[in-house]
Amino acid sequence: MKKISFFLLCSLISVWTYAQEAKYVFFFIGDGMGVNQVQGTELYLGELDGKIGLTPLDFTEFPYATTSSTYSATNGVTDSAAGGTALATGTKTKNGTIGMEQDQQTPIASIAMRAKEKGCRVGIATSVSIDHATPAAFYAHNPNRKNYYQIGKDLFTAGFDFYAGSDFLDPDNHGQGESLYTLASQYGYTLARGYEDFMAKNEQADKLILLQTEKASATYRDAIPYAIDRREGDLCLSDITSAAIRFLSKDLSKGFFLMVEGGKIDWACHSNDAATAFREVVDLNESIRQALQFYENHPDETLIVISADHETGGLVLGTGAYALNLQALQYQRVSETAFTSILNSLRRQTGNRVTWEQARQALADNFGFWNELKLTEQQAKRLEEVYCRTFTGSDVEMEKSEYAQDEPLAAEAVRIINEIAMVGWVSGGHSAGYVPVFAIGAGADHFQGRMDNVEIPARIAEIAHYQ
Structure with missing residues (x-):
């Protein structure tokens, strides 16, 4: 029996009718951000406010909230490549695979690609390297998430308007290939290093890649600093999000799709570092505030969705003493x-x-x-x-x-x-725990009820008319 494609499936979802089309779509992904990472952050903030209870994050106050399962096509516990691919394309795949079917040969179009085909402006941003698994799932097709150079080249093939992250992990194929920085210019991209450089180049650029400064990358190119370690002048996720909105808003008539990943929540949880993880969730919330400011000016045409690719660490809030x-x-x-x-x-x-x-x-x-x-x-x-x-x-x-x-x-x-x-951890790896889903804006009421990760992009595509 021939398999029904993801986007044909979207067209068959006739049960839902949308009074409003989402012209501007924000999709925030907290890598490794399970329900306990979110609630733990709110309980932590609550204790800082002198109470037992929650001090809500902005996004947990969204009117629609549910949870999603995250298993991949081949594993009960997904990795970020398969998890990212599910969120980007609506298709489950093999762990380690970017933007391809389980056969690791057949490419799958992401919702970002569908948005571009519709004529929308498109941005992909992250707090880690731009060629890391989750952002890559929106623009690349590769059987191995670690093929960073080839993934970096796919960034130019996709041709989106805006990309941002710490840097490229392998910009010259270990010295054997043409530099991705050179290719950026050949493909019409302006390269900005740091937020000030972005502000100087933004207006004249047709397409733009925002990375941290060369000095920062010389120290550590894999990611921007954790929020807890940030120093004045460091590129931060709020800056990246603000830059993305500013750049994509240069022609609002086209509409836009923007994916922003808080990538280092996962990294902190791999290290079982609760204090750092909670601050990363707060940092993601600060970035979401940028989108909320845009939403307040365009409430009938904007959709904001928050979710995660998986939970990391098996975070436990409470270790037996009925207290925190x-x-x-x-x-x-x-x-x-x-x-x-x-x-x-x-x-x-x-x-x-x-x-x-x-x-x-x-x-x-x-x-x-x-x-x-x-x-x-x-x-x-x-x-x-x-x-x-x-x-x-x-x-x-x-x-x-x-x-x-x-x-x-x-x-x-x-x-x-x-x-x-009184915080516990099950492992230094991922878990199959539920992840949260929050939504506000045009079509947000369709993010209700128990979900699976592949349903999230399907619903976004339907609401935004990306078929």
């Missing part, structure tokens, strides 16, 4: 990865002769231990034992997560502050 102490997380001032850099700097400064007093002071300064947060005798002992094992010997085995290799003392500090906050 999430406010403790406010005293964590850097991510686990940034604290690793602090420890590495101490190693360099001392010729790798860091004393326990120096390490203890760094822990106090960056986690509030012994000062704002009192440690049990056992917790203090654990920290000192990890110090003795890793700072007094010759070899250190770093603790590895999906996107980081961190000092064992940094990882132990995060585990202890999680304990104090």
Whole structure:
């Protein structure tokens, strides 16, 4: 029996009729953002406000909310490639596959591509590299999410109006190919480095790629900094979202589709770093505010949808004591990865002769231990034992997560502050937990009832008339 295509299926959904067409579509994806990542953030903010209860995020106040399942075509637990492809195309595929059927040969058009075919302006933006799995699923077709150079070339083939992220991961195919930066110019793209550079080039550019500064990429090109680690001048997701809206709004008569990914929620959860993850959710919320400002000016023509590709870490809110102490997380001032850099700097400064007093002071300064947060005798002992094992010997085995290799003392500090906050984690990988779906605007009432991830782009396409 011949398989019914996704977009033919959309045309057959005659049960729904839409009084208004969504001319402007925002699709925000919190990578790794399960329901507990969202509610944990709100409970954390509530405790900071001095109460037991929720301080709502803007997007959780949307009038329509439900949950979605996320399994892939081949696995009960999806990866970001298959999860992103499902959200981009409405088709489940094999883990590791970008924008292709399960056979890893047949390309699938995304809703972004359908929007472009309709004549809309299109933008794809993320807080990680622009060739990472989730953003790539909207413009690329590749059997392997790690083929970064080929995925980067697909960006130009898709020809969308605006792209943004930290950088390209492999801009010259390991020195064997033509530079993607050169290709950008050949395909008519203006390259902007940082928000100020964007503002200087925005008006004259026909198509634009916004990346962080070359100085920032020389330090770390894989992603922009975590919100918890951000310094003045760093490119942030709110800047990226603001730039995307400004650029796509240069011709509002065409309408637009914009996907924005909060990519580092996932990264923090892979490291089981609750304080960093909650701040990333807050940071995504700040970006969504940019879309809400646009919505307030175009309420009858704008649709905003928020969801996630999967949950990461199996986050648990409560570890058995029928209580939470999430406010403790406010005293964590850097991510686990940034604290690793602090420890590495101490190693360099001392010729790798860091004393326990120096390490203890760094822990106090960056986690509030012994000062704002009192440690049990056992917790203090654990920290000192990890110090003795890793700072007094010759070899250190770093603790590895999906996107980081961190000092064992940094990882132990995060585990202890999680304990104090009464937050638990099942693993350092993904889970099959439900993810949230929130919607506001034209056609938002059709994001109700239990959903599967492939239904989200199908409903967006129907509401926006992308057939």
